[in-house]
Amino acid sequence: MRPRTDERRGRRRLVGAAVAVGSAATAAGLLVWTRRRVGPASPWFALAAVWLPMTALGTVSHVVPIRLPPRWHRLRPVETDGRLHERLGVPVVKRLLRRGPATLFNPGLRLPAEPTPERIDGLANRMCTAEASHVVAGAAALAGAAHAAARGRGRAAIWMLVLDVVVNGYPVLLQRYNRVLLLRRFGPPSPTER
Secondary structure, three states: OHHHHHHHHHHHHHHHHHHHHHHHHHHHHHHHHHHHHHOOOOHHHHHHHHHHHHHHHHHHHOOOOOOOOHHHHOOOOOOOOOHHHHHOOHHHHHHHHOOHHHHHOOOOOOOOOOOOHHHHHHHHHHHHHHHHHHHHHHHHHHHHHHHHHHOOOHHHHHHHHHHHHHHHHHHHHHHHHHHHHHHHHHOOOOOOOO
């Protein structure tokens, strides 16, 4: 039984590596094309510089979950009542993302029809993976904004920062808020959760 499991694991790693390389190459190619087409100071390039890494990481995370240290995902006391997220408008963002094409990005981030403890733990883990993807993509966008500012393209840096908050910042807050809602409704996660 062991060789078959190892074989599957090896194939899964190979598929994960292929998806990662393909996603990164596609994102990089599109980013270079966008830069040549509209210029590095364009708001369209800023959108591409924020959006493309996020979609590449999101694609990869469906095959190879992106992880941050467990302490990162622990909800802070200021978050546990949900008021901070509500003041920042996260429920409004949640309503917007639950409609239209945005629902296609992460179909696995829905409350299961039968909310067993295992399925709720699985959902919480998928939320942590989505959060981690947006954190990493957000950090990349911040680096891009810093690079633009250092090159004297202040307008592009501001566009990247604003778009980073929308494309990555709010989704991070949304995943944390959703975990607050899970905690309220279903109690603390099982000890086996990350």
